[in-house]
Amino acid sequence: MRVKKGQTSMEFFLLFGLSMAIMAMLFGTISQKQSNVFERHNADMGREVASNVGFQTEMALVQGKGYSRTFFVPETIAGDNYTVNIDNRIVYVGWNDNFVTEQTLYSGRPIQFNTNRSNVFRVLHNESGVFIEDG
Amino acid sequence: MDKGQAFISDFAVSVAVFSAIVTAFFIPWNSIIEADNRFSVEKDMRTEAERTAAFLVTTEGYPSDWEREGVNVTIPGFAQAENILSAEKIEEFTNISYQNQRSILRTQQFFIEITRNGETLTINGEQAEYGKNPQNSSYTPETSIVVTRQVIIDQTESPKPAEFKYVSWRD
Numbered sequence: 001m002r003v004k005k006g007q008t009s010m011e012f013f014l015l016f017g018l019s020m021a022i023m024a025m026l027f028g029t030i031s032q033k034q035s036n037v038f039e040r041h042n043a044d045m046g047r048e049v050a051s052n053v054g055f056q057t058e059m060a061l062v063q064g065k066g067y068s069r070t071f072f073v074p075e076t077i078a079g080d081n082y083t084v085n086i087d088n089r090i091v092y093v094g095w096n097d098n099f100v101t102e103q104t105l106y107s108g109r110p111i112q113f114n115t116n117r118s119n120v121f122r123v124l125h126n127e128s129g130v131f132i133e134d135g
Numbered sequence: 136m137d138k139g140q141a142f143i144s145d146f147a148v149s150v151a152v153f154s155a156i157v158t159a160f161f162i163p164w165n166s167i168i169e170a171d172n173r174f175s176v177e178k179d180m181r182t183e184a185e186r187t188a189a190f191l192v193t194t195e196g197y198p199s200d201w202e203r204e205g206v207n208v209t210i211p212g213f214a215q216a217e218n219i220l221s222a223e224k225i226e227e228f229t230n231i232s233y234q235n236q237r238s239i240l241r242t243q244q245f246f247i248e249i250t251r252n253g254e255t256l257t258i259n260g261e262q263a264e265y266g267k268n269p270q271n272s273s274y275t276p277e278t279s280i281v282v283t284r285q286v287i288i289d290q291t292e293s294p295k296p297a298e299f300k301y302v303s304w305r306d
Contacts, residue, residue: 011143015146022150022153026157033168037168037171040172040175044175044179047179048179048182051179051182051183051186055186058190058197058210059190059194061197061210062190062194062195062196062197062199062210062212063194064199103241105197105209105210105239105241107209
């Protein structure tokens with residue numbers, strides 16, 4: 001077979017291009033998986049916060065008037081401050097454009113707070129119901 | 136051999152080696168992620184089970200007189216004082232359907248057993264076993280979390296020290 005000038009170079013570029021395509025697919029898959037793992041960890045953290053806050057309010061409700069306890073939650077989720085809402089037996093934790101919800105047995109007045117100023121809070125039960133305020 | 140042929144076969148070999156390395160990397164990586172997932176589920180279940188057990192043995196529940204007729208329980212608790220369980224509340228709990236018990240305990244499946252020296256206690260004439268025992272051969276639990284607490288059962292005649300076992304499980 002007669003080899004034309006430049007044939008090796010063409011093959012080289014073809015194979016190099018193919019390798020790059022494989023590498024790009026590989027890195028794409030890896031970064032997608034990695035991003036899923038991070039998202040899942042953030043959602044887990046959100047659920048943990050929701051579960052903890054649900055537990056604190058349920059305990060305050062059950063223990064009755066005069067109950068007061070300080071608790072803390074993580075400062076940020078995925079590097080952002082977040083908001084916690086408890087309403088209609090659902091604890092909602094929202095950060096950035098994401099949120100998670102957890103069920104709670106707490107059925108009192110709606111509660112809302114965020115971690116913009118502090119991550120230490122006090123849950124208390126007084127004459128007016130259960131409240132969460134900055135600790 | 137034509138020019139370029141060696142190059143192609145070299146390339147094929149290198150692709151094969153590369154694929155083997157990538158596969159060898161991906162398989163353990165995937166299994167680490169899956170194990171992490173499983174661990175995360177177990178961790179959540181353990182936290183929930185410990186909180187539920189804490190509610191059951193340290194609080195009266197809400198409302199506090201939920202064992203009375205006509206009062207609906209929102210949050211179950213068997214205690215009349217911390218770690219002293221009311222036989223009346225336990226008895227009332229048995230009158231709630233398993234479906235509702237699961238709902239107020241917020242668990243997929245559960246089993247509660249109260250024992251003394253390894254023997255199941257009798258409370259108000261009945262064996263103190265509630266829910267579904269995951270050790271029963273008809274169930275195939277995938278994950279089960281056991282939480283035990285030392286308690287006293289307040290029965291009118293004689294308060295008895297006992298072990299309260301709460302099992303949260305999923306199939």
